[in-house]
Amino acid sequence: MSDPAPYIISPEPNAPRLTRAVEGVDHEGRIQSISVVEERPLTIFLNAQEIVTAMTIGDYPEYLALGFLRNQGMLKDGEAVLRVEYDEELETVVVRTDGQTTYEDKLKKKTRTSGCAVGTVFGDMMEGLEGLELPATQVRTSDIYALAARINTTPSLYLEAGAIHGTVLCEGPRPLVYMEDVGRHNAVDKIAGWMLSEGVGPEGKMLYTTGRLTSEMVIKTALMGIPVLASRSGFTAWGVEIARQVGLTLLGRMRGQRFICLSGEERLIRDTDPASVPQEAKKHRRKSAEDT
Structure with missing residues (x-):
């Protein structure tokens, strides 16, 4: 196996800066410069409906939006994703599909869980587990x-x-x-x-x-x-x-x-x-x- 690359998926060529150098003092009063992770908001839309604002480091916003919507049960099997639009200046991602957005009631019923960042789970996600049995993979x-x-x-x-x-x-x-x-x-x-x-x-x-x-x-x-x-x-x-x-x-x-x-x-x-x-x-x- 070859030496590991910096990322198994490399950072995007035009990705925002993911870390910055910040100066402070250590326990002995010496000036130290360390790298700290950037954190910025990203607002996700499904068609015309604003869904959530996540705090994120800023890379792969399109993957994050698609994956969040899929994992929250908002992208159904067979529903076509027409395009994903990212606006860096407005810090938004719009996922456009061929279906209608009808999640207003669902958004009112969301439950905050023990997760960090976007740890919200909608109540009907538990319903998706009924009868689910994963393959017995060794x-x-x-x-x-x-x-x-x-x-x-x-x-x-x-x-x-x-x-x-x-x-x-x-x-x-x-x-x-x-x-x-x-x-x-x-x-x-x-x-x-x-x-x-x-x-x-x-x-x-x-x-x-x-x-x-x-x-x-x-x-x-x-x-x-x-x-x-x-x-x-x-x-x-x-x-x-x-x-x-x-x-x-x-x-x-x-x-x-x-x-x-x-x-x-x-x-x-x-x-x-x-x-x-x-x-x-x-x-x-x-x-x-x-x-x-």
Whole structure:
């Protein structure tokens, strides 16, 4: 495998600046300059209806808008997306479809969840889980360890500046696309938007995130049809309950040799001795379960 690129999807040629240098003083009173992540609003429209304003780092606004609308159940199967219009000056994205926008009542019923950034889940998203059973996809522990090592050493905004979440769509031991944002939901929605734009299906895929495995993260992954969800961080009880209900393999607290599987243990193929897996180098450590 070749050396990791700065991004598995490279930054857009005309993307806004994602970090800036800020001066401060350290504990000894010395002047220090550090990189901090940019944060800017992005307002998403579906046709003529304003849907939400998300706080985001500003890259891939079209993917973010498409993925958010898809994950909120606002883009139905078979509904054609005619075009996606991004206006950098107005900080807006308009997704235009061949259907009518009739979500005013739905917007009034939205429920704020434990998510960061755009962590809103509409009540009827839970209805989408009724009768849902994800395919029983097997997962090799050798792939888990290889992916964790690759992702944790890939140059990223997190390693440069911190204060950000990453999400990676993987297939076997291979990362397909890597997205970051100030909120883990934004990063997941960018992945969903990329899959929708590129016609990439969820079969045999795994979603890796640096964020907590909460109920809404599990719901989004399940509704995207992805059978495996993994994280460096920990779990919530409701997230585990939903994962078991729909047959989602759920792996958390992945650090070095260690991980915990709280759903789908029967689908793990333990083909690697954990003692043979090297520990993470301190400089490559990302957020731990205790940090999130």
